Amino acid sequence: MAKPEYYYGVHSVExxxxxxxxxxxxxxxxxxxxxxxxxxxxxxSAPFGISVQQASRDSLEKLAGLPFHQGVVAAVRAHPVLSEKDLDDLISSKDNVFLLALDQVTDPHNLGACIRTAAAMGVDAVVVPRDRAAGLTPTARKVAAGGAEKVKFIQVTNLARTLGQIQDNFNVRVIGTMLDEKALPLQECDFTGPIMIVMGAEDTGLRPITQSKCDQTVYIPMAGNLQSLNVSVAAGMTLYEACRQRNSH
Known part of the structure; x- marks a missing residue:
């Protein structure tokens, strides 16, 4: 039997x-x-006969791995890891799939914030590379504030290859966020239909191999001399515009 995972924080456990x-x-x-x-x-928890144990603050901190547990930790049966096959099955079952990919985002706080926004905006799944990217750690789950239980989290071996496969096999458009000569202002891009939005890490942005798979690139117009935003903030703005268009459409 796999070792249990530990969820902590009121929103996450609730x-x-x-x-x-x-x-x-x-x-x-x-x-x-x-x-x-x-x-x-x-x-x-009562209707399900879940065991409840009182514990000291130190004991909870050891279970959570951090002091910010908000006084509640749950030992949870581990979820199977979702992979490329699960992504294919999801796209096959949806006429108008809405996906978010994160290209080597390594900070679990940013991952959790992106998942929280994705869940709120109706995203079907968040897709990340299996290597050199943050996983769904207890910290990411806490920051997601319940979003991790509402949106699928899929890890793939090779993100660029996965993008190419969903384009070829399912006609999913890939929209990357970056500033290049072909990039459209966010509000001028068509986000309707089956899409995957791809966000890069703050320091490096989208890798060249990921850029090569984008059907369209977009940027967020900004005032002043700012050139970039935190990835979770940029994801929130991009997903909101996509959600607005998809709902009005």
Whole structure:
């Protein structure tokens, strides 16, 4: 049996209990904590007979790996890792798939923030490379504030190859965010239909091999001398425009 994963933070644990309570093995709560948020978590867990153990602050910190656990940690049955086949199955089942890819984003806080926004904007899956990129760590899950349970997280061996395959096999358009001579202002790009939006890391942007797979590139017009934004902020602005167009369409 695979080792359990540990979720921490009120939003993350609450969302897990609402959507996938069967995965929760044990709840650990801060000894002496008795507030409404914790009461809600205990109410959600009660119908499923989930074991609840009170623990000291130090014990929770060891389970979470960080001191920012908000007084609740859940030991959870690990999810199988989703891969290229799962992505193909998802696209095959959706007429108008909406995907976000992150090209070597290594900060789990940025990954979590992108997942949170993706879930809010109706994205079907977040796709990342398996290597040299942040995974769905407890920190990323906490920052996602429940979003990680609402949007699929798929790791692929070779992102550029995956982009080419979904273009050829499923006619999914790949839209990359970068400033080049062919880039359109964000609001002038057509985000309707089956698409994958690709965001690069703040320091390096999209790798050349990823750029070569883009059907269209876009940029976010900015005032002043600013040339770039944090990837999670840029993802939020781009996904919002895509969501606006898709809903109005």
């Amino acid at each position: 969302s897990l209990l609402e959507l996938e309570p069967e995965r929760v093995l044990t709840l650990f709560t801060l000894k002496g904590r008795e507030d409404q948020r914790l009461k809600r978590i205990l109410e959600l």
